[in-house]
Amino acid sequence: MTMSAQSVPSGSPLGGSLGGGKLPVRSFPSPAAKRRLTSLFWGLVSVGLFAAIWELLWYVEVANPLLLPPPHMFLQDIPGTLKFFDRSNKVGHMATGGGATALMATAGWTMFRVFTGLALGLVLGTAVGALIHYIKTFRNLALGTVLLLAPISPVAWLPVAIFVFGIGDVPAIFLVFITVFFAIVLSTGAQIASVPKNYLHVARIMGATERQTFWRVILPAILPSLFMTVRLNLLGAWMVVLVAETVGVGSGLGQITNMARATFNAKLVFFNMAIIGALGFLSDWALREFQRKTLWWVAPGEGASR
C-alpha cells in the first residue's frame, strides 16, 4: 500500500511535465511549443520502450533480478533504498537517517562539487588564458607547462588531489576544476584573437582604455564560447566527481555507488544510476538556461535556445 502510494509521486514528475506541457497548448500555434511537446513525447516513448524491453527480459527470465533488477523493482522500495543515503556530508559517516531529504543532501553535495569546480575552472581558466595571451613573459613561462598538463586525464590527477588536499570536498572540486581548466586556458587565447576587429576599432574610436576594452568588449565577446566549452565538459565533470567521491571523498552519489557495489545491492546501484542520469540531464538543462538568461547574445548555432 505505502509502496504504491509512494510510487505514484515518483511517477508524478512525468505527470507534472505532461501537465506543464499542456500549458503551451493555449498558445498552441507557437511552433516552438509544438516542437518541444513532440520531443518530450518521443523522449517519453524512448525511455518507456527501454524500460519495457528490460521488464520483458525479466519477465521471460533472461535478466536475473538480483543482478539486473528491472525498473519496477528498483523503483518500488524507495523508502527502503533511501535508508542508504545520508543527510550529513561527513566522510566515512554511515547512513543515519535516510529519506528524501538525505537523498537531496547527497545529490546536493555532488552537484555542489560539480558546479563549484566548473565555475572555478571557467574563472581561473579565463584569467590564466588571458594572461598567457597578453603577457609575453608569462606566455613563455607558462604555455609549455599548460600544453604538457592539458592532455592528462583528470582521473590521473586523483592521487595528487588526495595527497595535496586530503579527504573531503576539495579534491573532488579540484578534479572537476582540472576537467575544464586547461581547455578554457587554451581556448581563451584563440577566442581573444578571433574577436571581430571592428569591435576593437569601435572601442578605440570611442576612446576606451585597454582595460575598458577588455572588460566591456573582449570578455563579453569570448564568454559565450568559453561557456560552451564548460558545457561540453559537463559530462567529464560528472564522471570525475563520481570517481572522486568513490575514492577520495566518502560522500555523495559516487560514495553510494561504491557502497552499493560493496554490499552487492543491485537495486541501489540502479536507483542511484537513475538519479545520476536525471541529475546529469538536469544540470545540462540548468547550464543551458543559465546561458540563455545571462549570455543571450550567443549565436544560434552555438547551442542557444533559438
Next chain:
Amino acid sequence: MNRPISARPSVSIKAVDKIWTPEGRTPVEALRGLEFDVAPGEFVVLLGPSGCGKSTLLYMIAGLEGVSGGSIVCDGLPVTEPSAERGLIFQEASLFPWLTIADNVAFGLSIQGVLPVRRREIAIEMLKRVGLGDMLDKKPDELSGGMRQRAACARALAMKPKVLMMDEPFAALDVQTRSRMQDFLLQIWRDSGASILLVTHSIDEAIALADRVVVFTARPGRVKTIVPIDLPRPRPTRDPRYHEYRDMFTELLAAEVDRAFAEQEAA
C-alpha cells in the same frame, strides 16, 4: 544653414603614402602621394577599383592606422590617434550583440563617463533621429540589416562627430533598402552638419550623395580626378547631365580596373 566658409578644411590629406608591411609577406604599397581636402560639412564620396586603398585611407583618417608618409590634418591638428570626433561606420554594423540597441548607441558616452540617465536621454534622441525610436530595448539581431546600420549611425552621431566616415555602409543591403538609406543619410548629414567621407562601389550611389567624388587609380591608389556633382538634390536621374556623370565615372573606373587586371597578369 549658412555656414561661414572656413579657410580650414575639416580633413586635409597631405601627400599621404601607405605601405602595408604584413609580417612574413611582401610589403604592399596601398596609397601613393594622396592629396585632397574635405571642407567642413562637405559630402565626399570615394570611388575606385577594389584594393586601391579606400578603406586604408579611412582607417588612417580615423587614426586606427598610421601613415607611411605625408600627414593627415583634421581641424588643424595632425591625426595621431583615434577620436570619437571622427566616427567610422563599417559595412557590417558591428553593434555589440550583448548590448541592447540603446546601450550600443550609448557605449561611447558611457566610456566618456556620461551618467546613465543622461546617456539614455541622448540614446533616445539619437535613435529617434534615425527612425528607431521604438527599438531602444531590442537586441541587435532582432533588427534588419538596414536598421542595424542606422543604429550604427546613431552610435557614431551620439559622439557629435565632426567627420563621419563610412566604408561601403550599404553594400550588404538590398536595392530598395539601399535607396531609402541614401535618403536617410542625406537627412542625417544636413541635421548633423558633419563632413561625410563615404566609400562606395556604386556609381549611382556616388552621384546620388556626393558634393564631390574623388576617383582613385588602381593600386597604389592616387587621386585620378575629383568631380564636383553639380546637380540639385534629390539628384534628377532623368536629367541628361546625370547620365553624363554616369558615363564619365563608368569610363574612369573601367580604365582603372583594366589597368589593375593588366598589372595582375604581368605579375
